[in-house]
Amino acid sequence: MGLLDYFRSTRRGTAAVAKERLQIIVAHERGGGRRHSPDYLPALKKDLLDVVRKYVPISQNQVKVHLDRREDYEVLELNITLTDEDQAGHK
């Protein structure tokens, strides 16, 4: 670290980067909430992918499964994005 850096008060410590990265990864890994986060989402996603693939060729990242927790009910949201190409081929 140079002398100039030492006096530069705006230097952002690496701890801030660490905190930001952790907050993102931890939120992602907790899924719908640490307390009752279901383990089956990845397996469900894979099964869904297999079923859809019987009819339409899609890739892993075209399926999005998301479990949302509201006050006393849960919403399982499933999004399959079909590209123009897929649709054109199977019309």
Added chain:
Amino acid sequence: MSKVIVVTSGKGGVGKTTTSASFGTGLAQRGHKTVVIDFDVGLRNLDLIMGCERRVVYDFVNVINNESNLHQTLIKDKRVENLYVLPASQTRDKEALTREGVERVLNELRQSFEYIVCDSPAGIERGALMALYFADEALIVTNPEVSSVRDSDRILGILASRSRRAEQGDEPVKEHLVLARYAPDRANRGDMLSVDDVVEILGIPLLGVIPESQSVLQASNAGVPVVLDEQSDAGVAYNDLVDRYLGENRPHRFLTVEKKGFFRRLFRN
């Protein structure tokens, strides 16, 4: 009512055994009959940290398999009254820890001990799962470093879903954060996650902050739990932690950098 307390972390090398030894010793010093159990079957080390490695005859797995009884197996500490160690087996693997066996031993220990401290192995395999399964409370040992914090969060998830309390729908395992190897000067410079950062990310109450300290290695070299070194910063921090656990009001220390005077700087003390 006796309490089963697991000391766990997910990640290895963060200070679980150091914390188990000091926490257990601190409880016993304050008059509570305490046993510390090493769950790290195959890689036992609690005996070394507590300085009783040459007195191990039987072990935890022997008791589970009814090859010895608790009376023969428990090692009574020579320094502190009310303190016992149940060593892990060095020659078996973790599969020897059956749920029924562990439960039977814990139930037997509950009859005569106030606190049962379970020193968990690293990881999230059988040994770690068995150590936390029967816990009433958990000390989560974390270092201010990304992989340790992430693993701690993972272990919190497992406590909340796969402990007996979770499976039976009882009151959840009570969680306490122990932040070890903390260097306040580096945190102040923004080069290390601060206490507040870690507490904010993990979202569990802080029980104690243990400063990074040479005394921890010195204590392990000597086989004396660092809590007994009352001259050292880590020893003081562990004593505060135990008092706090028992309900005393102890402000957190070692969170800020001690200002060094001109002469101390000069002599690099």
